[in-house]
Amino acid sequence: MKRTFAAVAVAGIAAGCLVMPSAAAAPATGFTPAPIHWGDCTTSKLEAAGAQCGFLAVPLDYADPGGAKISLAVSRVEHKTARSQGVMLVNPGGPGASGLGLSVLGRSVPDHAGDAYDWIGFDPRGVGSSRPALSCDPNHFRYDRPPYVPATPRLEQSWLDLSKSYAAACAKNGALLQHLKTTDVAQDMESLRKALGEEQINYYGFSYGTYLGQVYATLYPQRVRRMVLDSSVDPRDVWYRANLNQDVAFNRNIKIYFAWLARYDSVYHLGATEDAVERLWYGQLAALTTDPAGGLIGGDEWTDVFLQAGYYRSGWVKLADAFADWVHEGKWQDLKSLYDATGKGGDNGFAAYLGVQCTDVQWPVNWDRWRLDNWSAYLRAPFETWGNAWFNAPCLFWPAEAGTPVTVDGSKVAGALLIDETLDAATPYAGSLEVRRLFPHASLIAEPGGTTHADSLSGDACVDDQVADYLAKGALPARKPGDHADTTCAPLPDPVPAGASAAKASG
Known part of the structure; x- marks a missing residue:
């Protein structure tokens, strides 16, 4: 669901497995975790924040709490106030993203409102520094992949073969592959709560982390104190439909980016209209498909x-510079650096993404369904549709049995703060409206016209001050009747490139 080079939040988806029921009853695990033995952290960012690190042992299979164990990597930055407001668990999304470093997030909350919490970062099972960590085929995202658009039967079969091969390579992870559902991770969060000796947790989730929060709150509503969900996943669409919805949304957002480039044609000379920039971009796509730049891009x-332009406006200038340098001077090295920074070469994150998405729910098992749906989407949204389809295609062959998602129900949760930009492409805004409906005591902050994904605590004072108020005092914006946001904030403004004229900048 989330593939990004942005930092932290900000910075898109078996035989013998435990299939969780769709009812909202908390699973009885009978597992009592041992306390975490805290020690020094090994990363400079965590060291500088004074964080402590350790491991939490949890059951591989919560249906067999006395059986095999795995270890979750955990970090903690303790509260700095005389009175503690408890622990704040954080998840950055993905699924498959490492959250170990997110224990530093508290310092981004305005007015020191985060100082009263113990901020807890953790790598979900199979991810990052947790043990064991998933790995399938580190060469899957090599540079010589077939073109995404399967314009011929041969290209289609090449991608199906690659997807089947990747799924088969993942089978070497053994029993872990059977226990990577969101429900498993939610149970890990409950074990983490117990190990920390807390009656309740506070939770901050971004992107996929919002779905994890929804599931935890459904299974353990009495354990939720305060919860912030930034850019909510629509629980009705996990996960096949969610990805098709993304295709349309990203196509809209790339057009918004093309219009921004046209606005600054005096700087980039890539076209004076959105249509002109779009024609140039797709022309370069066709040319590079035939003759890769530097033999790599x-x-x-x-x-x-350029998918990153659909996620985050903060990278628009850097992408525009690389686009212009390639078109006008033939410089491709920055494009390579930007591609490498997407993290697509990171096998662990991709494997863990699929491990969750492919088993949370059964994907269509008939390729004819995929072919029809994706060609239909491509006709409306050519930008990302087939790239997204092949990113998820290993689910067609996944060597673990799918489960049944919980029916999300937040009615027993005392309160939650929801945040979303209305043109978010990775988790379209309809998802936040649906979560607001399912959590009747929640309030939603909308940012009309914003295209950035999961960017709270990134400098928008209107949003961040309300986050601080909620964390400090439990204060939520007043909930309004109807199916809409409870309050709004203007999103951060579009970036202005160096050298832009004042007239263009004021637009």
Whole structure:
């Protein structure tokens, strides 16, 4: 669901497995974790924040709490006030993203409102520094991949073969592959609560982390104190439909980016209208598909690089510079650096993403369904549709049995703060409206017209001050009747490139 080079939040988806029921009853695990033995952290960022690190042992299979154990990597930055407001668990999304470093997030909350919490970062099972960590095929995202758009039966079969091969390579992870559902991770959070000796947790989730929060709150509503969900996943659409919805949304957002480039044609000379920039971009896609820049940056890499423009406006200038340097001077090295920074070469994150998405719910098992749905989406949204389809296609062959998602129900949760930009492409805004409906004591802050994904605590004072108020005092914006946001904030303004004229900048 989330593939990004942005930092932290900000910075998109078996035989013998435990299939969780769809009812909202908390699973009885009978597992009591041992306390975490805290020690020094090994990363400079965590060291500088005074964090402590350790491991939490949890059951591989919560249906067999006395059986095999795995270890979750955990970090903690303790509260700095005389009175503690408890622990704040954080998840950055993905699924498959490392959250170990997110224990530093508290310092981004305005007015020191985060100082009263113990901020807890953790790598979910199979991810990052947790043990064991998933790995399938580190060469899957090599530079010589077939073009995304399967214009011929041969290209389609090439991608199906690659997807089947990747799924088969993942089978070497053994029993872990059977226990990677969101429900498993939610149970790990409950074990983490117990190990920390807390009656309740506070929780801050971004992107996929909002779905994890929804599931935890459904299973353990009495354990939720305060909860912030930034850019909510629509629980009705996990996960096949969610990815098709993304295709349409990202196509809209790339057009918004093309219009921004046209606005600054005096700087970039890539076209004076959105249509002109779009024609140039797709022309480069076709050319690079035939003749990769530097023998490395083909049409697939070109698409992957510019997908980031649909996620985050903060990278628009850097992408525009690389676009212009390639078109006008033939410089491709920055494109390679941007591609490498997407993290697509990171096998662990991709494997863990699939491990969750492919088993949370059964994907269509008939390729004809995928082919029809994705060609239909492509006709409306050509930018990302087939790249997204092949990113998820290993689910067609996944060597672990799918489960049944919980029916999300937040009615027993005392309160939650929801945040979303209305043109968020990775988790379309309809998801936040649906979560607001399912959590009747929650309030939603909307940012009309914003296209950035999961960017709270990134400098928008209107949003961040309300986060601080909620964390400090439990104060939520007054909930309004109807199916809409409870309050709004203007999103951060679009970036202005160096050298832009004042007239263009004021637009």
